[in-house]
Amino acid sequence: MKDLPVYIETKSRGRLDEIIEELEDRLNPCVLCPRQCRANRYAGETGYCRAPYDLYISSVFPHFGEESPLVGKKGSGTIFFTHCNLRCIFCQNYDISLFGEGQRYPYSMLASAMIQLQERGCHNINLVTPTHYVPQIIKALNMAIDNGLHIPIVYNCGGYESLEVIMLLEGVIDIYMPDIKFLNRELAKRYCKAEDYPDVVRSVLKEMQRQVGDLKTDEDGIAKRGLIIRHLVMPSSVENTKEVLTFIREEISEDAFVNIMSQYHPCLGTDDFPELSRRITNKEYTDALYYAESIGLKRASNH
DSSP states (O other): OOOOOHHHHHHHTTHHHHHHHHHHTTTTTTOSSTTOOOOOGGGTOOOTTOOOSSOEEEEEEEESSSOHHHHTTTOEEEEEESOOSSOOTTOTTHHHHTTOOOEEOOHHHHHHHHHHHHHTTOSOEEEESOGGGHHHHHHHHHHHHHTTOOSOEEEEEOSOOOHHHHHHTTTTOSEEEEBOOOSOHHHHHHHHSOTTHHHHHHHHHHHHHHHHOBOEEOTTSOEEEEEEEEEEOOTTOHHHHHHHHHHIIIIIOTTOEEEEEOOOOOOGGGTTOGGGSSOOOHHHHHHHHHHHHHTTOTEEEOO
């Protein structure tokens, strides 16, 4: 019998209802992320992320462009949530994260979407930018479990998470997939208006690693549980990349699954940042790969 996702046991113990209640306590006023806006979203207020109380989703589909252990043959069941608590000036999904283009999804509709992705053969449910909607998502997950959901949940985020919220998600999330952007405070402040991002992401990644460990796959190479780390190589930021990779090697795991990404390109918000007005060079990218290998990261490459 195949291993079931962790949320099955958590629900069977009655713990999932408790987690939902504790998460909802952090929603009004909203302290779901490190910005601690304290917006009363239930009353119509929006904070830094500009997300309303109700769930808004941009798209739901089997994604074949994610990391190979997520995609397999049938795709990763990807759900793109609107808005974002980081709002990076270089975001390539700005229509979703900055402008909030999407439609309202009641809980039952999201639960049905999860089941439909499973029925289409997707290997997991991939929650993209879930940070500011966590209580609502877990309520929908609770309904989906009642309807037979039994594939892993992927928490696909920017790394700027509330440590307390991530701790609450133990026993709910099977695969964490944070994108660790900066360990340089000035870069985090300049590009994300989050000077504390380096401190936050360090503690959050350590907690994620504690919960799920290194990525584990089945006999077909499909991800079942563990940590997938993304890092986007950016122009003229070689020292930041080295610092990120060193942190992963020394404080997370030498066996950490790290996707070193090369797809940066200038977009909407980079006009006033001349250093971001170009793509990365081939040398900048190959140097990042070489550095990862040189420090002993065994599973770091372009996945």
